Amino acid sequence: MISGSCCCGAIRFELLAPPTMMGACHCSRCRKLGSSVFVFVRAADFRWIEGREKVARYAPTAPFTYARCFCGDCGTALGEVDSDQDSFPIAANCLDDDPVVRIRFHEFVADKPLWYEICDDAKQFPGHPVRAAEVPPNPSLGAYTP
Template sequence: MRVRLTESYVRSGRNKFEISGPPSALRHTPCSCIVLNKIRNERVYKMIEGSCCCGAVKFQLASEPSMMGTCHCSRCRKVGASSIVFVKREDLTWVKGKDQVGLYQPEAPYKYGRCFCKVCGTSLGEILSQEDSFPIAANALDTEIGLRNQFHEFVSEKPAWYEICDDAPQSEGHPS
């Protein structure tokens, strides 16, 4: 069997292989370990970069966010975090500027604080959260992700001038 890894698996262009069958077909080839590791690394460990507008805050995500949604509540709209993506805390790595992240903690009955860059004010969602999974502002991601909007929440607070233009499910509060 000839083993070749396609360009979709190799960004650098230095090694040009192609796989004519599924990765499991590589078990009996001499270079199967190298090729399978290359495939796994490319698929699983695509690093996603994120930052604020001025560059004082930079972070990386080890995997793509699990979900994307839009919150139409007045609080999220005012802090510039309407489009959110959900990330796992274990996937977040700080490159620089964690100390440049400020936290606005609201009064009751509101529960969730909102983070922002202390220098330029870029909204960062709940990036300092200690929860296992939490939302960050989608606008802070620099790397293209494959997600599209999957829900709209608090549509009852949506301003009349804003029109929802996708088919994602809508709810009056948090989706159930």
């Protein structure tokens, strides 16, 4: 069991199984929202404990396709916790326990600010990695535009 929560504690959820993978996105949207490191979870493994009604949503405008969820009280970035997909990304920053998975790739590295230095050996992609063979197929990533 892996717990997740926002900074103020109003929102709490748990994962019944470890996420399927972890990645880091260096695009400006993820950076500004404080959700650069994310994990993909299966909807079947994601369970709300409390605070679902506190979730605020920043809807995407074209060409972006991903809505951004955060706590309406404290602003903690949550990722796509309101997704209706079978698998969706949530922000790793709101996890309270070790998700077991580690960063497997860095995407949109071309947009990375100079002050952030990547200090691991995970694969790096200048943009989105969906066409690269190194990253396992994930239907949720197919339509991904940060």
